[in-house]
Amino acid sequence: MSLLTSILSACAGKQLTPITTATQVDLPKFMGDWYVIAAIPTAIETESYNAIESYKLDDDGTIATTFTFNKGSLNGQKKTYEPRGFVTKDSGNAQWGMQFIWPIKAEYLIAYLDENYTQTVIARNARDYVWIMARSPKISEDDYKKLTGFVSDLGYDMSKLRKVPHHN
Template identity: 55%
Template sequence: MSVRAIVPLLLASLMLGCGSNSRPIPPVAEVDVPRFMGDWYVIAHIPSRPEREAFDAVESYALRPDGRIQTTFRYRKGSFEAPVKTMHPVGTVKSGTNGAEWGMQFIWPIKAEYVIVYLDADYQQTIVGRSKRDYVWLMSRTPKMSDADYNKATARIAALGYDLSKLRRVPQSGGVKQP
């Protein structure tokens, strides 16, 4: 076999090997997407690289006229006194998922998996995860969560197959104001 024939096969096998071997993470049965919109304070997370030192992290969602979800993630890096940083990914609800699974696009054309795996009946607390179990976000409509609710949420996160030793509680001072 020639080198030209081997290289594409090698690249294809490497790409397949990089895929997730984990089982799909179970979404909630249904999300009323318009009701889900608004501010969510990040209470705890297994953070992505930009979030590792986040303080006052708030994820805000707004429906766009085209049906996609404009997201604004606001946080301070390293302290409550640090300037507010923002990221603006765009979410797309996957069809056939009853609003529970989104593709979150930070950089075109890549859409990251974003699965709502827990949502209380009052839309006051949620957990968002990924099948790879690499990132998770515990969020609330308020910047504080009772210890009882936090413990229930972390038990849910553990039951989903996450390593709780990687979970970071996000310091919250009462919220980041819109810059």
């Protein structure tokens, strides 16, 4: 093996298979509040408490999103972000581009959605961030184990997963 081939192989790293998304998402049913139960967080949410992601389907087909949390503690300073979701055509509504800053759209994949629309996993092919969310701030331990197992099976580094505390 040549030196160039060795360097290129090392730089390429482990190839991850693309994440399979939910087959079909009923957008009106998906809208509303989702409590972040656990996440491999982005830089803005590493100290989040009471994290809630709210979605509203706008007339133009985009998703008005409001992400709120308390920073640093259950009663910490309230932070609010308002990205916009853009549903990818022909994705069964399960792939979005989430835009915090124009013109950049971050990949947003609905990798898991239960049939009652009460629990979901939002993932990314890069396996850098993930969110386990539910319609209520608490889920059963069995459900938590099932969802974290799903995330682990996607190839995420589970040592980075953080449970998000919520008021009772």
